[in-house]
Amino acid sequence: MALERSEVEKIAHLARLGLNEADLPRTTETLNTILGLIDRMQAVDTDGIEPLAHPLETTQRLRADRVTETNRREAYQAVAPAVQDGLYLVPKVIE
Amino acid sequence: MQWETVIGLEIHAQLSTQSKIFSGSATTFGAEPNTQASLVDLGMPGTLPVLNAEAVRMACKFGLAIDAEIAEKNVFARKNYFYPDLPKGYQTSQMDHPIVGKGHLDITLEDGTTRRIGITRAHLEEDAGKSLHEDFHGMSGIDLNRAGTPLLEIVSEPDIRSAKEAVAYVKAIHALVRYLGICDGNMAEGSLRCDCNVSVRPKGQEAFGTRAEIKNVNSFRFIEKAINHEVRRQIELIEDGGTVVQETRLYDPNTDQTKAMRSKEEANDYRYFPCPDLLPVVIEQSFLDEVRASLPELPGQKRERFEREFGLSTYDASVLSASREMADYFEQVNATCSDAKLAANWVMGELSSLLNKEGLDIEQSPVSAEQLGGMILRIKDNTISGKIAKMVFEAMAAGEGSADAIIEKKGLKQVTDAGAIEKMLDEVLAANAEQVEQYRASDEAKRGKMFGFFVGQAMKASKGKANPGQVNELLKKKLEG
Amino acid sequence: MMDASDMHQLTLTQIARGLADKAFSAEELTHALLARIERLDPQLNSFITLTPEQALAQARAADARRADGETGALLGAPIAHKDLFCTEGVLTTCGSKILHNFVSPYDATVVEQLASAGAVSLGKLNMDEFAMGSANESSHYGPVKNPWDLTRVPGGSSGGSAAAVAARLIPAATGTDTGGSIRQPAALTGLTGIKPTYGRVSRWGMIAYASSLDQGGPLARTAEDCALMLGAMAGFDPKDSTSVDQPVDDYLATLNKPLTGLRIGLPKEYFGEGLDGAIAEKVLAVVEELKTLGATIKDISLPNMQHAIPAYYVIAPAEASSNLSRFDGVRFGYRCENPADLTDLYKRSRAEGFGDEVKRRIMVGTYALSAGYYDAYYLKAQRIRRLIKSDFVSAFEEVDLILGPTTPNLAWKLGEKNADPVSAYLEDIYTITANLAGIPGLSMPAGFIDGLPVGVQLLAPYFQEGRLLNVAHQYQQVTDWHLRAPAGF
Incomplete structure (x- = not known):
């Protein structure tokens, strides 16, 4: 199944990746080559096979409900692109 | 045309754990921005979640309280979307395998009737942070203190038929989570939030109408008003020949209106898949028995x-x-x-x-x-x-x-001494001789009302302290006599 | 005292002995290697960041600890970390522009464990961007060259780790392996590298590519050095939910176990079409050598191996598409100039910050998870994953170890596979099954073809890292491929 240009644009939007108009044909072609490789899976008979999400089929360990973290805002925000009054700044959020 | 309202509610209850669902940060409300946001809460590269045992226990408590099946195995999934209050670009939630399955809750309406509302499921997830829109030179400020606070999302069946029932249901959930000690129920602080799915259909029709979702209504009163407004809007729209579109709306208490949210216009594709950083959570029967024994x-x-x-x-x-x-x-x-x-x-x-x-x-x-x-x-x-x-x-x-x-x-002690009361009554009757005459001249039907006048006078004279039973009895005797 | 110009020849094990015998100090050793890196690395580009001051401070601290009577094989041993292990106060780029300015506020568990064992970190090693690649050509910090032939790739994604160790700039390095990223570069540069069982090494602080496949491990010249490194890296970590709470075996203690009676399986699928004939010969020569050491050989089959690549290229990109959503220009890392609005901030920061291969995999993963395709792609791939795991489980009922080539080809020329990413994906054919199943795998040198190293891969049942290291060590006692150094290094 080959992706159309418009689908590539939709995927890029979902992934929030800006697409260069000039690169779009090449990107579409490469993605289709990769999907061609992936589509080989469809020939495999997997009827009745349970999907495997984790290699080790163990179960989740639980953590005791204790506060172990202290305020390290200054250290964490030292790597932030834009902060003010302890807040991370982004272009206006519209609801 | 007669319309019927169909309502389903999604309630987000913040669980009152000490620490967050996947990190050791405090969950205290009202701290300075981003002082309760750890490496995990900030989605720093390389960080990983570890599940809080108390959040699991609290969800199980709720499940047992609504008579629901608790899944032996529940699975966390990632809900992927970009938003600045969502640090990892996905919310860790549960999709196909929620911790709490089908249950129900009985609600009592004002007329004393009881209705059973079905609960589809309840699942654990992490809360997002907050965007603050005060002016930072045209920017929004992001506070991630709330990010990672454990939430129990409680999804009802579309069993609710009016705004009043919706409020009764939310109140019942509110009471329940507080009884269980799993949520403080503080709606003003957002500890309990409600999304209302509202649709209308002609009475007698089986198929549901198209629903609109009103997001984040945060008081009982607003739930009632928002639903009533939305129902009116939908009926008017349909009667004017329009159609309801499936969308997310916000209720504005200032104008008593709901309006479509701009940011949610585009159809979302959340790309849920099992979270590879977390393993399936297994609930042992012995654990459930222990939780059940601890229920109030x-x-x-x-x-x-x-x-x-x-x-x-x-x-x-x-x-x-x-x-x-x-x-x-x-x-x-x-x-x-x-x-x-x-x-x-x-x-x-x-x-x-x-x-x-x-x-x-x-x-x-x-x-x-x-x-x-x-x-x-x-x-x-x-x-x-x-x-x-x-x-x-x-x-x-x-x-x-x-x-x-x-x-x-x-000196408010009631006067029960018959002699003292008689003496006081004699004085009252003497002071109202004219009314006494009229009373005695009247027929039985009129006397009832006039009798009340003498009781009032007597109680006034005793400064309310005379025993009303005795006053009645003695007064009757004296007037008849 | 040992001549500083020879110190780089030493293996970790020899360094441990030298430090214990006071033949040299950790500080002298560190000075010598830092100077060597300064001199030789410009040809290789194996380091993204050098941390000479921190390294010397750690070395002096190690010398002081030793003077206080502390012992420990890694006390004062120089190493370096793949640049996706978070290092507090040190740039951690993941080979990406999007983290070009990310000075990590914390240490990965692996970094912490090696530091507390006394290892001295000289810096951060180049890698394919976000560990996505088999050639180390997708790094924002430029390609890494193979010391055996500077016109060729060292393999990837732990290409910087492999090149630096192969060139004797450092005796050992950390790496990570999601589809072969330790074993494949080890093979292409003549090293020994081990990918442990999933869950054996903590992933806390190891920037994720594909969470259910990623596993950290060491690259070194010898199996013995790998045993030393892995012993310090492995262990239960309560900060990682997928970490396994099970004691770590004493890998050094079992290195000298005789191989008598060891049952080795040769999967027919590993020797079929697509394998360079000359490589096949080298691998079979290893088999002969192991037979003389007492092993018995059995032909086996892993029938679903051929489906591993398509399944892997669904699962890994799907997880990556979600794991990499946090790089959004808000809390850390690269942010585009003057974003017009929120969407523009996201789209441009990510488009400008990520390289082509990363963007491709994010797109593939996004598509595979999107509405309507989830069952056909993601669930299908997970079903195949179970088939692959089952193949191994059955095989290990009959044999103790599986042996085959690590790669179908030798190190290729820089740029050779750039035009067609799928051709590079096919290079992972022999390694990715171990990641999908979660079993441990090791690659060790098996000789040379036209002056380029050949690797042989050993696979073992869950938590049998000790067995892999034992077999590799025994082989290395009777061969010297692992001792050869590239000309000029």
């Missing part, structure tokens, strides 16, 4: 007991069991005075209006349950009348001490 008496059970043990009406019993604090208070009053009906009347009457007026919760009541019970004892042993009791209650509310002390200090 629940609102429904309490209501039934109040009806059964105290002979209260379903409505009274449901009001008194609506919160654990209210029920505890009522039971304490009753324990002191051994008169459940009087206790119920006073708690639901004078006490409730006092608290309402002062804007206080019952835990903050200026009149303690022991004080109120003590006062009711004095009504029962005829030391004071119901009318005087109201004065005593007010004095107790003003912090003037126990009922006995107030009665003593203010």
